[in-house]
Amino acid sequence: MAMAQALVLSPPSLSTCSSANSPPSFLCKSKTHSFAHIVLYFKPRKAPKLVHYYCINPILNQNQNMSYNPRASPSSSNSSITSHESRWSLQGKTALVTGGTRGIGRAIVEELVGFGASVHTCSRNENELNKCLTEWGSLGLEVTGSVCDVSVRNQRESLIDSVSTLFDGKLNILINNVGTNIRKPMVEFTAGEFATLMGTNFESLFHLCQLSYPLLKASREGSVVFTSSVSGFVSLKNMSVHGSTKGAINQLTRNLACEWAKDNIRCNSVAPWYIKTSMVEQVLSKEDYLEEVFSRTPLRRLGDPTEVSSLVAFLCFPASSYVTGQVICVDGGMSVNGFYPIHD
Numbered sequence: 001m002a003m004a005q006a007l008v009l010s011p012p013s014l015s016t017c018s019s020a021n022s023p024p025s026f027l028c029k030s031k032t033h034s035f036a037h038i039v040l041y042f043k044p045r046k047a048p049k050l051v052h053y054y055c056i057n058p059i060l061n062q063n064q065n066m067s068y069n070p071r072a073s074p075s076s077s078n079s080s081i082t083s084h085e086s087r088w089s090l091q092g093k094t095a096l097v098t099g100g101t102r103g104i105g106r107a108i109v110e111e112l113v114g115f116g117a118s119v120h121t122c123s124r125n126e127n128e129l130n131k132c133l134t135e136w137g138s139l140g141l142e143v144t145g146s147v148c149d150v151s152v153r154n155q156r157e158s159l160i161d162s163v164s165t166l167f168d169g170k171l172n173i174l175i176n177n178v179g180t181n182i183r184k185p186m187v188e189f190t191a192g193e194f195a196t197l198m199g200t201n202f203e204s205l206f207h208l209c210q211l212s213y214p215l216l217k218a219s220r221e222g223s224v225v226f227t228s229s230v231s232g233f234v235s236l237k238n239m240s241v242h243g244s245t246k247g248a249i250n251q252l253t254r255n256l257a258c259e260w261a262k263d264n265i266r267c268n269s270v271a272p273w274y275i276k277t278s279m280v281e282q283v284l285s286k287e288d289y290l291e292e293v294f295s296r297t298p299l300r301r302l303g304d305p306t307e308v309s310s311l312v313a314f315l316c317f318p319a320s321s322y323v324t325g326q327v328i329c330v331d332g333g334m335s336v337n338g339f340y341p342i343h344d
């Protein structure tokens with residue numbers, strides 16, 4: 001079998017590989033190299049064929065201070081001098097969190113603002129929203145809010161208009177958190193119930209992404225995070241429609257990650273199992289059911305909203321700037337549980 005071979009004719013001089021944005025110091029790509037610096041790949045019995053203009057220099061590779069950034073990214077162009085503080089901070093960032101007055105959304109608002117972001121949130125209940133805004137204000141937290149039902153098209157448009165005005169046309173972070181649930185066998189779903197779940201859980205965030213795109217792009221460093229669910233991965237009783245909406249979110253996450261990468265907008269999802277919020281209070285009030293939940297959850301407990309919000313914050317930090325298109329479960333191990341009996 002013919003094997004490709006590489007021949008390095010001569011190492012380059014230091015001066016050929018020392019610019020700030022040059023390729024890895026040991027792997028220089030330049031059309032300016034003389035023939036003597038070129039790696040040739042050739043197959044036996046055939047004429048040598050030039051494949052790449054690479055040269056290899058192990059001496060340069062030992063110089064740890066040299067920057068190598070083919071098509072550089074992280075926000076600051078020189079990652080070696082990016083400070084720890086700025087990679088783990090949201091100082092100066094703008095964020096919209098939908099459904100921020102209770103549960104996971106509220107924890108996300110408080111997490112992001114705690115790391116320095118300016119946050120806008122929304123919910124349908126004006127009194128509850130105002131109460132939250134007052135509480136946050138008294139703590140000195142920079143949060144604003146709008147009354148908005150995200151399942152209604154023109155209310156979504158007004159929301160993004162407000163956000164655009166508030167943040168000067170630039171949005172770094174969009175957290176599509178709102179979601180609802182109707183539990184019943186799929187054959188019993190009415191057309192109206194189906195439309196409610198699809199409209200609230202999927203159509204709303206699809207449209208919010210469309211509306212937010214110019215703002216995210218203008219920020220030059222965008223992060224979109226969806227609140228999905230383990231129901232988008234595994235079967236849960238009476239949750240066929242809910243699971244379908246979350247499965248759609250998971251795929252939208254992957255598609256947008258690729259479609260918007262050119263604009264430096266990352267897209268990821270968090271997928272919780274049972275988290276202690278008002279949404280699941282009723283179903284978890286049944287002792288037997290709760291025991292079954294524990295038995296399916298390796299960590300043997302429910303999650304706390306802050307255990308979701310911390311992951312969301314990470315996905316917004318510059319520290320996660322190479323993470324995109326991922327759906328990450330926050331589930332105490334539920335989604336990877338095969339068969340681990342409690343009594344064995």
Ligand SMILES: NC(=O)c1ccc[n+]([C@@H]2O[C@H](COP(=O)([O-])OP(=O)(O)OC[C@H]3O[C@@H](n4cnc5c(N)ncnc54)[C@H](OP(=O)(O)O)[C@@H]3O)[C@@H](O)[C@H]2O)c1
Nearest residue numbers: 099101102103104123124125149150179274275277278279
């Ligand atoms: N809790 C869990 O165990 C769990 C598990 C998996 C996934 N999730 C997902 O996590 C997300 C948040 O759930 P959660 O448990 O935190 O819910 P929650 O405690 O019921 O809080 C929902 C928040 O969203 C707001 N909201 C609901 N519908 C809205 C609408 N149409 N327009 C605007 N705001 C709306 C609510 O305020 P108003 O009612 O005043 O509008 C509230 O602020 C959802 O996407 C859910 O599917 C939750």
